[in-house]
Amino acid sequence: MTVTIDSDRLWNRHMELARFGATAGGGVWRLALDGSDLEAHRALADIALGLGFKLFLDDVGNLFIRREGLDPLLPPVVSGSHCDSQPNGGRFDGIFGVLAALEALQSIQQSGVQTRHPLECVVWNNEEGSRFAPGCMGSAVYSGVMSLEQALATIGDDGVPLRDCVRALRELLPEAEHRPLGTPFAALIEAHIEQGPELEEGGITLGVVTGMQGNLRLMVDVTGREDHSGTTPRRRRKDAFFSAVTIVQALREALHDEKDVLRFTVGRFSISPNAWSVVPGRASFAIDLRHPDQAELERCHAIVIETVARHAAPCEATVTQKSSAIPVSFEGPVRDAIQRAAQLRQISHRSIYSGAGHDSRYFPGLCPTGMLFIPCKDGISHNEAEYASPSDIAAGAQIVADVMLELAS
Ligand SMILES: [Zn+2]
The missing domain is CATH 3.40.630.10 (Zn peptidases)
Known part of the structure; x- marks a missing residue:
């Protein structure tokens, strides 16, 4: 039939x-x-x-x-x-x-x-x-x-x-x-x-x-302080964008997988107030992690938390889990x-x-x-x-x- x-x-x-x-x-x-x-x-x-x-x-x-x-x-x-x-x-x-x-x-x-x-x-x-x-x-x-x-x-x-x-x-x-x-x-x-x-x-x-493969979605929110871009010297700045970029670069290195199995993507990025002459007071970005092994995903999650904490200064940063799939x-x-x-x-x-x-x-x-x-x-x-x-x-x-x-x- x-x-x-x-x-x-x-x-x-x-x-x-x-x-x-x-x-x-x-x-x-x-x-x-x-x-x-x-x-x-x-x-x-x-x-x-x-x-x-x-x-x-x-x-x-x-x-x-x-x-x-x-x-x-x-x-x-x-x-x-x-x-x-x-x-x-x-x-x-x-x-x-x-x-x-x-x-x-x-x-x-x-x-x-x-x-x-x-x-x-x-x-x-x-x-x-x-x-x-x-x-x-x-x-x-x-x-x-x-x-x-x-x-x-x-x-x-x-x-x-x-x-x-x-x-x-x-x-x-x-x-x-x-x-x-x-x-x-x-x-x-x-x-x-x-x-x-x-x-x-x-x-x-x-x-x-x-x-x-399993999937883990994390949101990183970096909080600094909005300041005048012309009058604020570097020593006084809390530039949320610069901290966020430093974090992303550190994550890129920490999550580098020689075998190219781990998928690490920052697909969304926003800064606030997103203005020419204002030091960004807030920056947020979305992390999408995928791997066939759940233990590996959990290990990466810990790396993200640790890396964000280590590179946020002089700003503050939080990591929020948005969704996950085993x-x-x-x-x-x-x-x-x-x-x-x-x-x-x-x-x-x-x-x-x-x-x-x-x-x-x-x-x-x-x-x-x-x-x-x-x-x-x-x-x-x-x-x-x-x-x-x-x-x-x-x-x-x-x-x-x-x-x-x-x-x-
Ligand atoms: Zn489809």
Whole structure:
């Protein structure tokens, strides 16, 4: 019993969805539940309803598209990802996983094959976290890692609370039934572009994801004193910017990893009052640390605290932990099924570790979980230039269909 997906239909659907939030540079700007993201949800819902599938929406705005199984009481085999993007993001991050799952459901539907378990395509809300921080919020709430109240109370960069946006989504999708948070899955498989260069460099079509690195986000706030830039001699200054720069340079040295496994990034930096003639009284910067080993992340956390304390003078500085995620390992039936399907289809594949975080990180403790990657051109992602080829997209979706079919039978 096999089903063949329709690669043209799948590619065209990617191009169709890329219209929502399209940028002049060929990318997508579609922040969680903004106008374009709502339109994208409605478009996905219309496709699903046209195919006779049912819609479900939970309280944090995750959308589920369901094809019924022979035994509707069995938990569903679920696949999907997200349809929000980064500002000036690409046309494939997230949406590929959603459309691959939808294509799997559609081709299985049209083949007439009945599965024991229901099949579902999930569209996780707010994966990117660029409007509402942190990211992977919908999946975190669904899996019980974050409380619903905390998520709904999150205020977007534009001042709008997530609660209002979820209400707007519910009004936009009146056909959707209510889905209780945490409703169990039989299995979860997520397809995603790699967002790195490994597969392309190796000429490999499919990455069988073995795990995901842990993540630690820290905020450093340096407090000095605002002074006149012309009259204040150096000996009297408490320049928060200079202290912050000294700290960053010291961190760069202290966290240097010869093996290039540790990822250390300062991606946000602000100074205050940010004026020509005022010695900066405050400086803040965000540290993003990633590593496959939790003990190593904890060691780095201690290094940051110690380094900040040592280099803050003459200012004061604090380190605040904003979020963390422990490293994840994907083992078991889903990963095995991905491997098997790739062998049967003679699609070149290799094991790969995920450098990025994804919604599936929260599920290995709840149900069999796995991920697959396809290459993206030059490893570029979170960028308008992001590109995945129609044939790689088709190969990834075919494996999603094969694995869903196998696990649901
Ligand atoms: Zn993504």
